[in-house]
Amino acid sequence: MNLLTVNSLTVRTEHQSGPINILDNLNFKIESGKSLGVVGESGCGKSMMAFTIMGLLPENMTASGEVLFGSNLLRLPEKELCQIRGNRMGMVFQEPMTALNPVLPIGFQVAESLRLHKSLSLHEAQNQASKVLDRVGLPAKNFSRSLYPHQLSGGQRQRVVIAIAIVCEPELIIADEPTTALDVTIQEQILALISELVLERNMALILITHDLGVVAENTDQMLVMYAGRIVERGPTQKVFRHLAHPYTRGLFASIPNSEKSLNEPSQQLEYSRKKRLSTIPGRVPEFWERSKGCSFADRCSRTQGKCSSLVPDEIQFDTGHYTTCFFPYEQNE
C-alpha cells in the first residue's frame, strides 16, 4: 500500500525570460515503514520538492500534477492542509538553530503542535511532549523542559526538532538535510535515531541529502535529481550496484576514495603524488539556462545529437530501477 504517490508533479514560476519549470514531471511512490533517499546538488530542486509535498510553496509558484496522500494535496484548501501538516506529516529541517524559536523553552515548542492538532490541555500536552523528548534521548533529569535552544548543542537541538516532527505520530516524515550542520559522530547518532523511529512507528521517511554515504546506509529506495528532474531512481542496493545515468556515475566518481573503503588497507601507496579526482566538467545550469532537451546534455560525456533537443523518457531496465537517459550505462561498463 503506497502512503504517498507523486504523479507528474511540475512546479512552474515566472522568470524574466519566461515561464520556467523548477520541478519537471516527477513520479515516485513511498510505502509505510520504508525510507526514500533523495540525492542531488544544491539547486536541483530537492528542497522545493519537500516544500511542495508539505504545501509550503512560495506564492509566485504553481504546482500541477498529483501528490496523493489520502487525497490530492495540491487541490486541498489551506485550512485542510493545516490539519495534515505537522499532524500526519512531520518535517525535520537542516539548521536546528533556525528551526527552533530562540525565545521559547523546548518543552513548550514540542507541546505546541500537540495542543494545535490534538487539542490537549497545556498540562497534558507538556506531559506527552516530555515523553517524546525522553524517547529522542533528552531525559528530563538532565534536560529540563524549560531549557532554551541556545543552552543545547547542535546535536541536542536537532533531537528537539525531531521530537517536534514526531510528537503527533505522523505517517510521513520529511527530513531535509537533517545532519549537514553536524559532526560525523553526531550525524551517526541522529541518523540512527531517525531510522529507529521510522521502524518503531511504521512511518515513511523521505531523507533529502547530498551525501551518498548517508543514502547508502539509511534508505531502501533512492532517487537522484538533477536540474529539477529525476534522472535515476530505484531500490538503493540496485542503484549502487549499477549506476546507469552518466550524472550518477560522475557524482560517484568525484567522491574521494569512493571505490575503497576507509578501513581497508590501501593497495597502492602513493605518498609523493596522489591521483586526481575525476570531475564532472562545467556546473549545474541555472533555471533560466536549461536547454530544451536533457538538462545534463552539455556536461555529459555520452551526449549525442538528440540529447540537446529532446527530453528523454524514463526507461526501466531492471525491476523498479528507472533512468531518464537515451544512452544509459550498461551493467559492466
Added chain:
Amino acid sequence: MKQEKSANSLLKIREVVREYILPRRRLFTLPEHFRALDGVSLTVNPGECFGIVGESGCGKSTLARTVMALESPQSGEVYFQGQILHSLKAEDLRRVRSGLQMIFQDPYGSLDPRQSVGQIVSEPLSLLGEVTLKKRQELVAEALENVGLSPIEANKFPHEFSGGQRQRIAIARALITRPALIVADEPVSALDVSVQAQVLNLMMDLRDQYGLAYLFISHDLSIVRHMTTKVAVMYAGKIVEKGPTESLFDHAQHPYTRALLSAVPRPDPSRKHKNRTKISAPDVFNATLETKSGVGCTYASRCPLVEEKCRKKSPSLQKIQMTPPAGLEKKALGIAHQVACYNPFDSVVSNRHTA
C-alpha cells in the same frame, strides 16, 4: 640557535597553548579559563599537505588562526621559515605574512561583495609594498589564469560567480603573493560534490606547480585521506594521534580516531543497519567539568576502553613501533605514527590474543 634547529621545516608549532577567558559566572567569582589549544606541536615541511581533523569545537580553527598570527598563544612558539611569528614587530610580521595565506570555508562570506574580482585578488599585494599598476594587473591576470578563470573576469563582481568559482577567486587571492604555506580551513565543505572535486584537483595542481604547502583543516575524513600526506587528529584542544596519512587511516590506534572513522557514512548499501562501533554522545555538562579540573585524558568520559589511570593522568603522545608498509623506509614517511593513549588499538588486540 633556535633558528638553526627549525631551518629546514617551513612551519613548526611547539607546545602551543591558547586559553580563552570565559565570562564570570557570578560577580565575585574568578572567571574560568577554557583551553582551546593545549600543548599542540606539529611540523609542516615545504611542499607538504598536512591535514587536521576533529569535531567542531576541538580547536582546529583556533590552530589555524594561531598559525596566521591572528591569535597569540599564551605559551609555546610558532616558527615560520625559522622566525618566531608572535615575537615579530608589526612591520616584520606584515612582510612575513606574504608567505602565509589563508583560504576560508565560506566563499560567500569571504569575498567583499562591493569589490571587483580584480580588487579582491590584488589586495594582498599591498603587503609587498609599492607595486605599479601595470605589474599589479599582470599579477592579477596570472593568478586568475592559474586557478582556471579568464583575466577578463577581473572586472566582474563576486555575485556573478557560482560557489566553486568564488572559491577559485579566494584561491587566486591567496596565491598572488606566492606564499610558501596556505592555511585552508574547510576549503570545500560549502561546495557541491562535483565542484568539490574540481577545487581539490586545482589545489593539488598548484601544490605541484609552485611547491606550496597546505595546512588542510577539514572534518571530512575521506577528503583528508585523499589530499594529505600527514594527519593529526585533534580532540578537545589536544592532538590525540598523528602520523603519515596512510598509516593513520589504515592502522588507527586511538579509540577516538577509530570511532571517527567508523562514523563516516560510506557509499555501500550493504552496511545498512550493521553494527558499527558505537560512540557515546559527549555529555556537555560532564565535559565542561572535566576541562575545568584539567586532569586525566579528555576523552575518558566517552571512551569505551577507559581505565582508572586514564582519569588520573593525561597520556602524552608516544611513538608506536610498527613495521613500515612494504617498499617504504621509515625515513620516507618523515613522521612517526604517534598516539596519546594508554590503550592503543594494537596493544588491546595483542592483549586479547595472549589472554
